[in-house]
Amino acid sequence: MIIGLLKYFFLFFTIFAFYGCQINETLSVIKESIKIDKNKSDYVVKIEEKPIIEETKNESLLNESINQPKNAKSKEEVIIPIENKDLALIYPKIKKKGLESSENKLDKNLVVGLLLPITGKFSKLGEKLINTVRLFPENNNFNIIFKIYNTNSTSKGARLALRQGLADNVKYYIGPISSKETYALKQIAKRNKITIFSLSNDKTNESQNIFISGISTASELSCIIENIIDKNGKNVGIIHDDGKYGKLVKNNINKLSEENEGISFSFLEKSNLINLDDEIRKFSGYDKGVITLKKEIENVKNLDIEDIDLTYRLEKLEKLETLGEKPFDSLIIAQSGNDLIEILALLAFYDVDASNVNIFGTNIWEGIHLSDEDVLDNTFYASRLSNKKEKYKEKYFELFRSYPNNLNYILTELIHFLIYNAGYLDDLKKIKNAIYNGNFGSIKLSEGGYFEREIFINEFKNGLLRQNFTCSIQNI
Template sequence: MFILWGSPSGAEASDFKAISRQNVAQIIITSEKNNNYIGDNENPTIIYHNTIISSKNIEVPRVAILLPLSGKYKKLGQSMLNAAQLALFHFADKNFELLPLDTKGTINGARVAGATAIREDAELILGPVFNTAVKAIESMTSQSGITVLAFSSDYTVAGNNIFTMGFLPSEQVRRIVKFSIEKGIRRFALIAPNNNYGQAVYSALRSTVNLYGATLTSEVLYDINTKNFSPIIRGLANFDMRQRMLTQEKSQLLNQNNNVAKKALLALNGVQTIGELPFDALLIADGGERLRSIAALLPHYDLDPKKVKMLGTGQWDTGGLGSEPALLGGWFSSPSSQGRREFVIRYENIYGETPHRLATLAYDATALAAVFAQSNKDDRQIKLPSKTQFFRNMNITSPRGFLGLDGIFRFSKKGYVERGLAVFEIKMRGIKLISPAPQKFFSQDKE
């Protein structure tokens, strides 16, 4: 297993380590920082060259990274590019070229960037971010035989030498549901957006509960443009029926007119509903403002977190959810936070801002490319008339996998990523690790 962590002793440190546990050997990769801005040129989609060439007679591995560096998602793209440059500084040797290309956050921009990467003789493509952009370059990369490490979380775009690095919702669902079942939860409900993400969550939840003999009793997939979640939560909680049951119970107690009935009636003061819910856990597969809107309504419709365990995916992996009472004590699955925490501190010290959550993907992909380029460095001794294949021996589907900022990961032969995930609990002031991510993959066979 390759460990893809840069370990600087200071902001300008130049020696970093990549450790191969498979060979029980330590590889010291020396790097020098040299970011040359190209400025205006005939092809403005090329933003930077990051290359250090020690000799004109040495062939250099060229890696293209496709990001939305302009347009609606330019902040995301710049954050990921910054992370890639950090990885370049930490891992690349003196003969490595990173070629950032702007997809502009559009399908056509992705096509242009992909064509530019091929025309510029890139041997490996990192990115793009969005599934539509990955689909836009699939045909041309397949024809040219270039391996693509895409940042998409849509596993359906994998294949034809395209590997997805994004955080798959299906994996997160399997991890949190299996953990919940181990803790005694057997009946599940789901609320999720009706889009590709929500459909992936629904499919994974349904298959996982069937696998472990549990039950999916209720599911709601809502329109992503929904503003008012009250009718949705009201229906999911069977609120009207349970409220009618309360009214009927009170009426029966009033008719009895005895001390026992009076005490029982008194005990119902302040109670909204009676009757058990058909589920023990509610998986809320969303984040951001929609998650907060849903959470705020749960107590209003008598969905008590003391009786129903709230579950989430990696979209819960943001700060501040402890301010939502309904989510306190809730569980969610996400990659291990240790490596990412160290990366965030380093990134903030250099760039003065917090990196986007997806920035770690760009870091790990660039580090992986740099480490694999090292394994073929003997091919650089002579400049050949055509490009050399520095990544021809890239064992990207190694069952041992790799250790990156987000923990262990490996790629299936079908092209999608498998990650070791942890389980966290929402606390008033942050999150608590309650089930660590695995340190290695136990199955050596990955389809």
């Protein structure tokens, strides 16, 4: 019996020793993967030490300037909401690269607050934008310090985040990303005389203190119409959904129709309530084209011509699905992703494709060329990004295994813009209407307080993307 117990004990000890080695090896790997070289200054760890500033219901207190306590510590900080105390951010210490200007140098570091959604429904987008900061190039000529404040994806969170920035004496901010969050900051920004470059595209929020940097749908649609006119287009179809973006597109097209009386516009609103197949069949004029084709075949059969010519004409007609002009010579599709591919496929089924209609999209088509869909060939889309963005996209994907979106490019461009004009940030009137040639295209801060951008019309051609048309910033 004793011998039996010794056998079991020996077996248990062997198994324990084996798994113990495995655990130690695993811990060793984990330890190596998070090791930080303390001798290098490439990274700044943002820590939270000061007490959280609570949100108050008193609007007058909310809009008052909050001064940093005299005994506050000088460490760089990111302030985290109470429910997210465990959040920690590590990102590169960023320095200016190749943007020197003898006219606008600062005597000290530029400090910029980033009002981003670290938590909440837009947290994934916030993470992608923080990756933009991580990717920002480094150089020894100019220091820029970023302080990240969590908006929690809400208006209330945005107000709290900004008040935390005020407690840190930060004067310049990029963000937030949404119109509602931006609107929530208007009074605070005005009373505290700070400058906010919102990533929203809602121009109704622009003010003396808030500047709108998001992509303008109106400018893109205007450029598309300009390109359609350049191609001698007269009849334009628009396919959109009944969501917020679809309604925005329709409203802007209606405004443009007043400025372009020589062009007629027709709309197809896509919703969950309609049979998309039937609606696209009607919208494309398919049945009328089929009837016209049948009549033409009968007319040719009745011609008094030689058999060879008759056979040739009939064979040519029988290869067609429809005959006659389409209801539109140009088509704008305000959809993206799988919805876009589905619509293009249905249009092709009903004999509408890039061979007989010029098909356009807006910036929401950006990145769709990663698809191998044939229905995209010879179509066009508007973008405020030049094809120089491809290098940035490759580098971003190499580091983060995902592709950047439009806001990543806007944030990158804004950082460069702020550095280049660092000496004028307290008096932006001096740089309004001046064209800045950025990494992805030209931009201009307008008198109204929003950024105007050069617009490019790109074409999908044989699996490649090429620039087809440009709306210069002077003409926007």
